[in-house]
Amino acid sequence: MLRSSLEPARWRSLLTSIDRAEVAVFVSGVASMGLEILAGRLVAPEFGSSIYTWGSIIGVFLTALSLGYYLGGKRAATRATYGNLTLLLLNAALYVALVIFAAEAVLASADALPLGARYVSIVPVTLLFGPPTFLLGFISPYAAELSGGGVGEASGRVYALGTIGSIVGTFLTTFVLIPVLDVTLIELGFGALLIATALFTLGSETIRRPFSDQAVRAAVITVVLLTAFVASSAGFTLSTAVRGDTVYETQTPYQDLRVADSDGVRTLYLDGQPHSAMYLDSSKAHVFEYTRYFHLPYLIADDPEEIDDVLFVGGGGFTGPKHFAADYNASVDVVEIDPEVISTSKEYFGVEESPGLEIYSMDARQYLQETNETYDLIVLDAYKQDQVPFHLTTLEFMRLVSSRLDHNGIVVSNLISAPQGSASKFYRAERKTMSRVFADTYAFTTGGGSAVQNIEVVATKQETNLSERELQRLNDRRSVGIDLTDAIAGYQGEVPTAEVPVLRDDRAPVDRLLDPMLGRRYVIERAGNETANASAPRGAAGAMTTTGPLTATG
Numbered sequence: 001m002l003r004s005s006l007e008p009a010r011w012r013s014l015l016t017s018i019d020r021a022e023v024a025v026f027v028s029g030v031a032s033m034g035l036e037i038l039a040g041r042l043v044a045p046e047f048g049s050s051i052y053t054w055g056s057i058i059g060v061f062l063t064a065l066s067l068g069y070y071l072g073g074k075r076a077a078t079r080a081t082y083g084n085l086t087l088l089l090l091n092a093a094l095y096v097a098l099v100i101f102a103a104e105a106v107l108a109s110a111d112a113l114p115l116g117a118r119y120v121s122i123v124p125v126t127l128l129f130g131p132p133t134f135l136l137g138f139i140s141p142y143a144a145e146l147s148g149g150g151v152g153e154a155s156g157r158v159y160a161l162g163t164i165g166s167i168v169g170t171f172l173t174t175f176v177l178i179p180v181l182d183v184t185l186i187e188l189g190f191g192a193l194l195i196a197t198a199l200f201t202l203g204s205e206t207i208r209r210p211f212s213d214q215a216v217r218a219a220v221i222t223v224v225l226l227t228a229f230v231a232s233s234a235g236f237t238l239s240t241a242v243r244g245d246t247v248y249e250t251q252t253p254y255q256d257l258r259v260a261d262s263d264g265v266r267t268l269y270l271d272g273q274p275h276s277a278m279y280l281d282s283s284k285a286h287v288f289e290y291t292r293y294f295h296l297p298y299l300i301a302d303d304p305e306e307i308d309d310v311l312f313v314g315g316g317g318f319t320g321p322k323h324f325a326a327d328y329n330a331s332v333d334v335v336e337i338d339p340e341v342i343s344t345s346k347e348y349f350g351v352e353e354s355p356g357l358e359i360y361s362m363d364a365r366q367y368l369q370e371t372n373e374t375y376d377l378i379v380l381d382a383y384k385q386d387q388v389p390f391h392l393t394t395l396e397f398m399r400l401v402s403s404r405l406d407h408n409g410i411v412v413s414n415l416i417s418a419p420q421g422s423a424s425k426f427y428r429a430e431r432k433t434m435s436r437v438f439a440d441t442y443a444f445t446t447g448g449g450s451a452v453q454n455i456e457v458v459a460t461k462q463e464t465n466l467s468e469r470e471l472q473r474l475n476d477r478r479s480v481g482i483d484l485t486d487a488i489a490g491y492q493g494e495v496p497t498a499e500v501p502v503l504r505d506d507r508a509p510v511d512r513l514l515d516p517m518l519g520r521r522y523v524i525e526r527a528g529n530e531t532a533n534a535s536a537p538r539g540a541a542g543a544m545t546t547t548g549p550l551t552a553t554g
Contacts, residue, residue, distance in 0.1 A: 020201045021143035024085050025158050027197040028136040029165020030172070031092070031190050035099075036061045037173040038190075039129050041183050041256055042099075045272020046107040047121040049255075051511045052518075056122045057129075064130045068137015075138075080145035082201055086214045088135050088142070089198035094221050095132035096191035100184055101228040103128055117518040179253045184232045191225045248348060252340035259348045266348065268317045270341070276317025278349055284326070286319065290414065290446045290454035293487045294320045297377050297410040298328075298480040299471055300442070300464055306408065307376040309333075313364040313392070314382030315341055317349045325357045327481050333375075334359045335367045337382075365391055368400050376406055380413040390508040393430055397505075398437040405461055411438070413457040416522065419443070419492060421450045423520050425500055426513040431457055432497035439463045445490035452522045456487075 039057045040049065047053050110124045140162050147154040177186045195218050202214055244262030251257070258269040265287055267277040277287040286292050298304040308330055312321045315336030325332045336342050339361045345351040353359055360367055364382060378401055382392060391397060401411055413434065417427035427443070435441045438459035447453035466474075468491040475484050501509065 019147065020082060020203055021085060021146040022158065022161050024089060024139050024197055024201050025143045025161045026165040026168075027193060028089075028092075028139040029162040029167075030169035031194055032061065032065065032133055032136045033166040033169035034173040034177075034186070034190050035096075035129060035132065037170060037178070038183055038186060039125060041178065041251065042103050042128075043107065043121055043125060045256055045269075046110070046124075048273075049271055050514070052118045053121050056119070056125050060122065060125045060130055061133050064126075064133035065137040068134045068139075069141060072138035072141035076141045076145040080142040082146070082203065083214060085139060085142055085146075086198045086201045087217075088138050089194045089201065090214070090217055090221050092132040092135045093191045093194035093198070093225060095135070096187055096194065097221070097225040097228040099128050099132075100187050100191075100225075100232050118515070175253075178251050181251065182249075183251060183256075184229060188225065188229045192222075195222055195225070248344065250340060250344075252338050254338045254340075257338075257340055257344060259344060268341075268344070268349065270316075276319050276345075276349070278317060278319065284323070286323075288319075289486070290456065291319050291323075292482060292484070293444055293446065293454075293456040294324075294379055294381075294412060294414075295480055295482050295484060296442075296444065296456065296458055296487055297412060299474045299478060299484060299488075300410060300458060300460060300466060301376075302408060302462075304478060304480060307410075309373070309375045309377075311335070311373075311375045311378045311404070313378065313380045315345060315359065316381070318345050318351045320379060320381065321357060322351065325354070329356070331355075332357050333373070335364045336361060337363050365397060365400065368404050371404065374404055374406050374409075376409055378405060378409070378411045380411065383415060388426070388510045388514065390503070390510045391505070393433065393510060394503045394505050394508050395433050395436055398434055402437050402461060407461060409461050411459045413459070415455045415457060416452065417455055417517065418450050418452050418520070419445045419455060420495075422516040423450070423452055424495070425516060426510065427455050427457075428495050428497050429500040429503055429513050431495060432500055433503045434459045435497075436502055440465065442466070443492035443495070444487050445492060446487075452517050452520045455492075 036057060039061075040054060043049075043053055043057065106124045106127055110120055113120050113123055115123070140158050144151075144154045144158040147158060173186065177189070181189075199215070199218055244260035244267065247259040247261055247266070249256075249258040255271045256269075258272075260267055260269060261280065264280050265277050266280055267274045269275065279285060279287060297307060301307055307328070310321075310324050310330050310332045312318075312324075312332065312334045315321070315334045318334065321332045321334045324330045334357070336359060342351075342359055342361055346353075351357075351359075380392065380401070382389065398411075402409070405411065411434075413430065415427050415430060417430075418424040419427065431441055431443060434457060439462055440460045442458045444456045444458070445453060446455070468488060471488045471491065472485070475488060500513070501507065503510070
């Protein structure tokens with residue numbers, strides 16, 4: 001029975017009972033949308049994941065598909081054959097191999113392009129994903145020609161199948177593949193799927209002539225695809241961007257995650273941007289200066305000993321929460337949306353849950369809406385420079401935060417912005433928004449001049465009216481376990497806010513406010529007054545370095 005089930009005649013019968021062209025259409029939809037989702041993961045470490053990056057990706061894919069549809073439609077009458085469908089699928093698979101091998105080098109080399117930061121990602125996305133998407137665009141009109149029947153009926157059936165394939169590719173890649181597998185392994189899977197579909201499209205020809213030109217081409221491309229994957233996995237790609245020794249890396253449902261060690265410092269990277277760091281010699285010292293500023297509420301509070309319950313919104317490497325739990329014996333809750341970040345911090349950054357440090361994996365706004373807890377201090381530490389979750393910036397959110405603070409509560413918001421000039425719009429809009437809810441707001445810069453940097457905005461529910469001199473006197477008098485002289489030196493008075501909006505749930509133009517920071521150098525202070533230049537992805541703020549965090553997760 002087993003032998004007879006494998007007879008060539010039975011295989012030929014099975015192959016002819018399935019419309020091979022329509023299978024090719026379905027798979028092309030799966031692959032094109034799967035690659036589009038993967039493009040976001042590949043591009044984010046170099047250019048960020050802003051609206052401009054995703055707009056570039058979507059625009060390139062739609063353009064390539066449209067061109068493929070148009071030219072494929074013009075040529076379908078004379079060139080639509082199963083052999084040519086096979087060649088299109090195989091050539092698309094070959095380009096996937098190129099993406100696996102050369103993506104990092106192509107993305108890194110885009111820094112030299114004389115284009116504005118907002119548009120530069122278009123070029124590498126076009127080079128890497130334009131050709132395979134263009135080739136896949138040919139398949140639908142070719143399949144419509146091969147399907148026979150009425151033109152309208154064939155076109156409707158083919159494009160419905162392609163759309164269903166796109167839906168499957170989107171959900172499969174987003175909810176199943178990326179949370180479980182590495183990007184290169186997913187790319188390998190899509191390449192293998194295209195090759196398998198190409199052989200299926202040949203139908204009985206595959207069995208009758210196993211050494212035909214198309215079959216040999218499929219074998220060669222399979223070898224190329226596997227070689228590219230092995231080379232990428234072993235680190236032998238064209239990549240020139242090496243940032244320390246990678247200890248751990250994975251894809252999470254939210255971002256690309258990597259832990260790297262360099263010069264005695266372990267750093268957590270999310271989407272290529274360093275978020276948190278700690279010394280490997282077990283030193284408890286702060287690596288980055290801005291995390292020291294989280295202690296400012298102990299000067300501003302009427303009685304610092306009353307700050308017992310603290311909430312951190314955003315975990316990262318849990319630098320701040322660990323210090324607060326250890327130094328002040330405070331009860332600390334942390335809300336971190338990405339469960340993989342939590343498990344990685346436990347494994348590689350020494351984070352241990354305890355009665356004094358509890359961690360919740362969920363969206364911060366949802367947590368604040370559902371919890372009945374009230375806090376003495378809330379630290380908002382979940383913003384990226386190029387991508388800020390707008391629902392954590394608005395007037396309605398700040399009112400929610402205020403409702404979860406006790407009557408003397410304080411909130412600290414860790415922003416990345418410039419203190420003045422056009423690049424300060426987001427900072428000034430956020431401070432204006434917070435001032436609508438809280439009695440007093442203070443701001444403290446961490447770098448000099450008008451450079452893009454970490455700015456800590458501290459807001460109080462009760463009026464405090466503290467000057468820079470009064471804060472310095474409190475720093476001299478109170479023992480809070482850390483000297484905050486440098487932080488106080490960054491004291492900012494009132495800022496002009498007439499031309500910036502109050503951020504609201506129904507109108508929070510965060511991307512527009514962040515826009516002036518594109519291409520600007522991000523200056524960050526290392527603890528101990530060591531200045532470092534930390535640049536965000538090219539699409540956000542210049543070329544990437546590894547000297548400091550690019551986001552606001554301590």
